[in-house]
Amino acid sequence: MYRDITLNDLLEQKKREPHTTIDVRSPSEFKESTIPGSINIPVFTDEERAEIGTLYKQVSKDVATKRGLEIFSAKLPTFIEEFKHIDTSMTVFCWRGGMRSKTAATVLDLMGIHANRLSGGIRTYRQWIVKELESATFKPDLFVLNGYTGSGKTILLHKLAKDGYPVIDLENLAGHRGSIFGQIGLEPNNQKKFDSLLLHEIEKVNDRPFVFIEGESKRIGKVLVHPFLYDKKENGVQIFIHLPVEERVKIILDDYDPKTSPDKFIDAFKMIKKRIHVPIANEIEIALDENNFNEAVKLLLEHYYDPRYKYSTTNEQREKNKIIQANTIDDAYGQLIELIKTF
Known part of the structure; x- marks a missing residue:
């Protein structure tokens, strides 16, 4: 079973050993900002994310979730294969530590690939950055x-x-x-x-x-x-x-x-x-x-x-x-x- 880790745990682990952070958000989200050194293996493309978001707002959460599972299921072999090339311990994250990173970590675990999940996602990391820079010397x-x-x-x-x-x-x-x-x-x-x-x-x-x-x-x-x-x-x-x-x-x-x-x-x-x-x-x-x-x-x-x-x-x-x-x-x-x- 995957493990949720805090940002402090992640930062300490990266200091101790080679460790890969994987941003599972869409390519445009990754391009806008990410944790430095991370790689992007998205659960959804920008277009897929937009489609699911529209269904969520205009139809229902259940319909959006079902469509998301359909899309992700079709790309599972390719998604898993990308993780097999990573030869270090790893942590996946999304925006708030929500469904995308949970889905990614769960699927990887089922395939025998262990990955931590960052609790709070990149939003926690951004809050930490702002706090650190406000008090930086x-x-x-x-x-x-x-x-x-x-x-x-x-x-x-x-x-x-x-x-x-x-x-x-x-x-x-x-x-x-x-x-x-x-x-x-x-x-x-x-x-x-x-x-x-x-x-x-x-x-x-x-x-x-x-x-x-x-x-x-x-x-x-x-x-x-x-x-x-x-x-x-x-x-x-x-x-x-x-x-x-x-x-x-x-x-x-x-x-x-x-x-x-x-x-x-x-x-x-x-x-x-x-x-x-x-x-x-x-x-x-x-x-x-x-x-x-x-x-x-x-x-x-x-x-x-x-x-x-x-x-x-x-x-x-x-x-x-x-x-x-x-x-x-x-x-x-x-x-x-x-x-x-x-x-």
């Missing part, structure tokens, strides 16, 4: 990477992480690069998913003496950075990366790859066009229409992003500022490593 000192748009701050974070330095990549957690073009090629996360991922990352680095982070604003795409972390960032050691505009254009083009989605770039540009001096805006529009992204990006940097960045950094704590003047991103990384040795 961030212990490490922060090295904050700043610079004009295209200065390779995210690239530097990735290089640092690869070399074993502690890093929190807020843009990655948000699924957004922070600018009006920031979601192109990405899938922006909502606040619930961001919060879960952020707390998970904080737990990994909170005992380190320092952490690298990018100098983000309070809002990144759809999400807000929590005050305890934002305030810590504002008071951290501010490192400013300066690269030639040509190098920055190259970094942006490599990152965004605008040729794969030119229409999205044009749509994003239209949102800021009125903020740019008309003759320059017309030049940018012509460049975009001609797929001359090199020229369009260069004009956007010089006439839109750079002036805005200068304004936003005038009130920084200048006594903490450290400047890295480099010709390439590799040069900047080398100087960054030498710089942190002095702390």
Whole structure:
């Protein structure tokens, strides 16, 4: 017989041994937010869930339940087979620890596959996340990477992480690069998913003496950075990366790859066009229409992003500022490593 476990039990078990959490909600629910590291083996697809929900509201609970059993019975062999490939202990969960996770755990038990069921479901987990973030403190000192748009701050974070330095990549957690073009090629996360991922990352680095982070604003795409972390960032050691505009254009083009989605770039540009001096805006529009992204990006940097960045950094704590003047991103990384040795 399967066993109901509390969230605390689950978190402790995940610390002790490899343990797989399985979200049995629909794919769209899983995409919206889940327990980090979970896999999705849904009892119902989005369409099936919608059908059952309609029957529940418009006909009756009994009719909806009967239809749900019909749908699930037809997919049982495939459902069970997916669990057979999991080689660790496991816990299934749904939204409130209700029928979907109960059905999944019961069927698995009948097939000789043991799985715990999370009591209270992901709703309990979300309540825990909110409570933890409300009382959170961030212990490490922060090295904050700043610079004009295209200065390779995210690239530097990735290089640092690869070399074993502690890093929190807020843009990655948000699924957004922070600018009006920031979601192109990405899938922006909502606040619930961001919060879960952020707390998970904080737990990994909170005992380190320092952490690298990018100098983000309070809002990144759809999400807000929590005050305890934002305030810590504002008071951290501010490192400013300066690269030639040509190098920055190259970094942006490599990152965004605008040729794969030119229409999205044009749509994003239209949102800021009125903020740019008309003759320059017309030049940018012509460049975009001609797929001359090199020229369009260069004009956007010089006439839109750079002036805005200068304004936003005038009130920084200048006594903490450290400047890295480099010709390439590799040069900047080398100087960054030498710089942190002095702390």
